[in-house]
Amino acid sequence: MGLLSLGTPLAWDDAKRYADHVRTHGITQFLSIWDRLKDRCGDELLWGDEIEYLVVSFDNEGKNARLSLRQTEILAKLAAITSDIASARGESASVPTFHPEYGRFMLESTPGSPYSGSLSDILSVEDDMRWRRQLARRYLKQDEIPYTLTSFPRLGVPGVFTDPYFDPADAKSSHSLFLPEEITNPHARFPTLTANIRRRRGSKVAINLPLYIDSRTPRPFVDPTIPWQRNIYAEDPEAKRGAALNDHIYMDAMGFGMGCCCLQITFQSCNVNEARRLYDALVPVAPLMLALTAASPLFRGYIADVDCRWDVISACVDDRTEEERGVKPLKENRFRIPKSRYSSVSLYLSDHWMHRPEYNDIDAPYDQAIFDRLQKHGIDSILARHISHLFIRDPIVIFSETIDQDDENSNDHFENIQSTNWQTVRFKPPPVNSPIGWRVEFRSMEVQMTDFENAAFSIFVVLLSRAILAFNLNLYLPISKVDENMARAQKRDALHTQKFYFRKDVFPPGGPSRPESRCSSCSSSGASSPATSPVDGTPRKEKKLRNCWPSVPRPANGVHAKPVEDEYEEMSLQEIMFGKADAFPGLFGLVYAYLDTLDMEEEERVKLERYLDLIKRRTDGTLKTAATWIREFVRTHPAYKFDSAVSQEINYDLLVAVDEIERGVRHTPDFLPQGAKR
Numbered sequence: 001m002g003l004l005s006l007g008t009p010l011a012w013d014d015a016k017r018y019a020d021h022v023r024t025h026g027i028t029q030f031l032s033i034w035d036r037l038k039d040r041c042g043d044e045l046l047w048g049d050e051i052e053y054l055v056v057s058f059d060n061e062g063k064n065a066r067l068s069l070r071q072t073e074i075l076a077k078l079a080a081i082t083s084d085i086a087s088a089r090g091e092s093a094s095v096p097t098f099h100p101e102y103g104r105f106m107l108e109s110t111p112g113s114p115y116s117g118s119l120s121d122i123l124s125v126e127d128d129m130r131w132r133r134q135l136a137r138r139y140l141k142q143d144e145i146p147y148t149l150t151s152f153p154r155l156g157v158p159g160v161f162t163d164p165y166f167d168p169a170d171a172k173s174s175h176s177l178f179l180p181e182e183i184t185n186p187h188a189r190f191p192t193l194t195a196n197i198r199r200r201r202g203s204k205v206a207i208n209l210p211l212y213i214d215s216r217t218p219r220p221f222v223d224p225t226i227p228w229q230r231n232i233y234a235e236d237p238e239a240k241r242g243a244a245l246n247d248h249i250y251m252d253a254m255g256f257g258m259g260c261c262c263l264q265i266t267f268q269s270c271n272v273n274e275a276r277r278l279y280d281a282l283v284p285v286a287p288l289m290l291a292l293t294a295a296s297p298l299f300r301g302y303i304a305d306v307d308c309r310w311d312v313i314s315a316c317v318d319d320r321t322e323e324e325r326g327v328k329p330l331k332e333n334r335f336r337i338p339k340s341r342y343s344s345v346s347l348y349l350s351d352h353w354m355h356r357p358e359y360n361d362i363d364a365p366y367d368q369a370i371f372d373r374l375q376k377h378g379i380d381s382i383l384a385r386h387i388s389h390l391f392i393r394d395p396i397v398i399f400s401e402t403i404d405q406d407d408e409n410s411n412d413h414f415e416n417i418q419s420t421n422w423q424t425v426r427f428k429p430p431p432v433n434s435p436i437g438w439r440v441e442f443r444s445m446e447v448q449m450t451d452f453e454n455a456a457f458s459i460f461v462v463l464l465s466r467a468i469l470a471f472n473l474n475l476y477l478p479i480s481k482v483d484e485n486m487a488r489a490q491k492r493d494a495l496h497t498q499k500f501y502f503r504k505d506v507f508p509p510g511g512p513s514r515p516e517s518r519c520s521s522c523s524s525s526g527a528s529s530p531a532t533s534p535v536d537g538t539p540r541k542e543k544k545l546r547n548c549w550p551s552v553p554r555p556a557n558g559v560h561a562k563p564v565e566d567e568y569e570e571m572s573l574q575e576i577m578f579g580k581a582d583a584f585p586g587l588f589g590l591v592y593a594y595l596d597t598l599d600m601e602e603e604e605r606v607k608l609e610r611y612l613d614l615i616k617r618r619t620d621g622t623l624k625t626a627a628t629w630i631r632e633f634v635r636t637h638p639a640y641k642f643d644s645a646v647s648q649e650i651n652y653d654l655l656v657a658v659d660e661i662e663r664g665v666r667h668t669p670d671f672l673p674q675g676a677k678r
């Protein structure tokens, strides 16, 4: 979440009057940053993860695992503890930080300072994650445990799923049939976000996840746990009037999606152009990593027929009106908007020649006046399209105290729109008055149950991103195909059942670049050490992960010799990861080729291989994804009735088991490699 400003939030009818004000000043703020920092160049690789947790409170007598709603107290305690550690260790100490999240049962942690590109930093990621978990664990109550579980299986079931219990009848922000008001972080921003999304949309959000139909699931499945006849809020009848679909798990509130946990990685780029290239390169990678990290097969007490959170979270903040969704003709609103504000990327962003305009092949409306203003300011049409596309959205939460801002020294209005465009990849301009540069955030991954896995996926993505830079890889696919991949990635066991669109030839014309060439932008050495040995001219191995793209000359003619349709094909994830004979070395092959350019000790290499092996074995199926493991745990539990339902008892045992896995006391050779826990 962005900055949590304090103040008085406006209800939707008041907030919407300031929408243009926020957009106009948001653009002014962006332009002020742009003017100051567009030429900033030479930033080194700094990067960091964000890990989200759910805190579970165990009622061991009643055998119930519930969500603990003590976020406020827990965060205060962790802030005090981390500040004590910091003062004991001195100024330069890097002590983890904990942040609030949407759910009152959630925490987010980040490393105290970003990692660099040094191998020792890369190899410290797991320890850093473990340290954060240890801190969270140590300062919770005896019967509380922090989990990195993507979805809580029994969020929104009838009865007791929170500690303390609250009745959903009091859900005054969401009007949910299932989630009480107290599920939401009490900071004014969150209830207001919830209520204003509902008000702007004109109805509750509606999420229908396909139910996993088991041998004794009643058909058609008409969910007996929906209070069909409740009559407290005006929206209560929506469920029976068609919002809730049979054979689906129906959810009606922001908390179902924003209450999910994920793993995000942010990279600092050398400069703005390289950030834009990295953004584009990661767009087609996002669905692949979603399929590989799939970890959420259970929602609202049922087994879903999907493995991922993405569509739930996308629908749970869908504030589009009926006009915008195309249910009614446009009258009051300005745009038909094909996607929720939480969705996959709709436009590539780079102005590099590899980016063909044909790749942007889906409808991505943009605000013409904002586009014109940006262009007039000298911003190229591709970046102008990106920003003016994000800015078709209204600001949802406005605080009366911060309507008037100093546009030179604040980016709040810009961030208001930017940070509520939740896409698979985010282009992050530098904050005002800070040393931080142009960044790209990779946002599709599901959080994994253990820090070994979270470290492995973080490290894989950082290495892949460096291979992309070093070899000047071209991963462009039409955006419509990336979207199709997003849909496929969420399907049950997508890793082994789906094919994904992928580029046939990922190398630039003339073959892979030599990674030792100089940076294309700042003409410094892209690498951390001189490109070649001064003695014999052989390529030097690098000590640190690079942060620059070598230049790739634009071929004089025949740049795009092939029609776009001939550039890609459907491949299995095994082919994408391991390669296809003679044609494509696979993402692993590319990562290994990149590792060969690094100067590393045998011991470091062995440590890195452990992480890569986990992902290899998930890919080849010798280890299960978290989603498959969880689904099987439920289906083989003695109390499971093959009716798609996850009972209180099964949920309790599942959470006990997940904790045992995390602590390394439960042996799961089909899920984690031997010795994953040190």
Ligand code: ADP
Pocket: 001, 002, 046, 047, 048, 049, 050, 099, 110, 111, 112, 113, 114, 115, 266, 267, 268, 435, 436, 437, 439, 441
């Ligand atoms: P968000 O706005 O997405 O919630 P956070 O501030 O929670 O972002 O976390 C972003 C991540 O970026 C953290 O892991 C942090 O360590 C990392 N980070 C901080 N500074 C930089 C930087 N200059 N470049 C790249 N990453 C950074």
Ligand code: MG
Pocket: 001, 050, 052, 101, 108
């Ligand atoms: Mg977060």
Ligand code: MG
Pocket: 001, 050, 099, 108
């Ligand atoms: Mg964060």
Ligand code: MG
Pocket: 001, 002
């Ligand atoms: Mg965030």
Ligand code: MG
Pocket: 001, 002, 003
């Ligand atoms: Mg933040």
Ligand code: MG
Pocket: 001, 050, 264, 441
């Ligand atoms: Mg983030």
